[in-house]
Amino acid sequence: MESLPVEPQSLVVCRGLGRSFGGTAVLSALDFTLEAGKVLGVVGPNGGGKSTLLLLLAGLLRPTLGSVEIAGIPAHHVATARRGSVGLITADHGVYPLLTGRENLVYFGGLYGLAPEAVLARARPLLDELDLERALDARVAHYSSGMRQKLSLVRATFLDPILLLLDEPTANLDPLSSRSIHHAVRQQADRGRAVVLVTHDLDAAAALCDRVLFLDGKALSWETFTTPRADPALSPLHAIYEQVVRR
């Protein structure tokens, strides 16, 4: 499997990015860049285009305006054999309930040409870290939401992607599960991956992100943290959110 070249700067470049559905613009005139090792938080009201932005970054939607490039290649033009450089996590998990956790990982790894042993060898460190190894032979139908999301995180990372896209990864999770997911996400960034985190959890955004984009169809505001993982209690995000989204 061929990987996308890792650039030290501006791994993701969006220029005038826009997307419409049936003539209705959901996202317009969005410009931003994201560097490796950084976490970009995307917050905003429902229907503000956050998930659409993530799908555009994944190359699963084509822009109707502008462009989005991942390591210099248009996201929707990344050749079939070069995919695998983008890891995706959604709130709906996207795992097969009738398969075991192990079978799920082996299945998705197999789609990338990985042998079962290679998949499990790559996944083991994070499985241990997330305490999921013991449940690996149980069917996913018997997993809690938190366990499914952890499995989804393992799937998104064992291919060693350069960009991680997370769509509300802790939605409906208890505080402990959320914390362990957040911790793992920050670790992924510290290992040099660029992360885009779509969330409604402003405290999590303040704690995890280097930069936060307030989005409601278009970029409303940016907040950059000079010190990532700031104390959520001191975070200005709630006040900014009220201010820009209600404007």
Place this chain on the structure above:
Amino acid sequence: MIARTLHIARRESIEIARQPILLAVVLTLIVGIALLGGASLFVLDRLVSVQGFGNSLEIFGPAYGLHGAEGFAAFTRLVVHAVNFLVFTQFLGVSAVLAGHTMLHEREVHALPFLLLAPIRRTELVLGKVLGALAIPGAVYAAVVVVLGLFLHTLPIMAPVSDLIPPSGGWLAAFAIAGPLWALVVCTLCSIASAIAPDVRTAQQLVWLVVTGITLTVCYALTVLVGAGAWPELALAVAGAIAFAISLAIASATLGRDLAR
């Protein structure tokens, strides 16, 4: 390509195999109809020895200008055609319904974006899902027709109609070559239905349209041509191969990279 296609097919089959009620229905339909057909011919075979029963079939024979043994053989022929038709229809119908749920299932479990992100071709994805839907019903059908064929060969009334049952050339060309190709066509069309349908109800109606329109036509054509020998069936097989290539291309185009399509 083959390895990835089979990888997808295997996962599809495992999921089907882990649904006991679904599996029971598949088995009941294919095995049940085969048992019914086998039992009908067995009973007919026993009734031949009953005094005067053969003559009662004169009601059927004269309509075709057939009398005595000829009339009885014509009747037996009709029953065997019906058995061939019904057993294959069940296999095709069951597979069509399974294929008509493949893409919907991906959407139900929200796995489609992850499949579209993976370095697999749309053709591999569709073909894998189609083969996965066909695997279990196909295995059951194959086992059933072998057992049924062996059993029917033991019945004396089958001697004049042995060209209609395995391993005659016509039967093999129809149900071992043309049949599987048309099964691929039907399942690919149903997977398209599954991909374009916004919900389960619409998908079910589209699958029923395919089953009614294509499955019954194909099964009828395959069945009536069995007695004509291998060549007409091989012509049907060629038509099936062309239809399969076209339907696979349509399916791959339907499952575009843009999730909004």
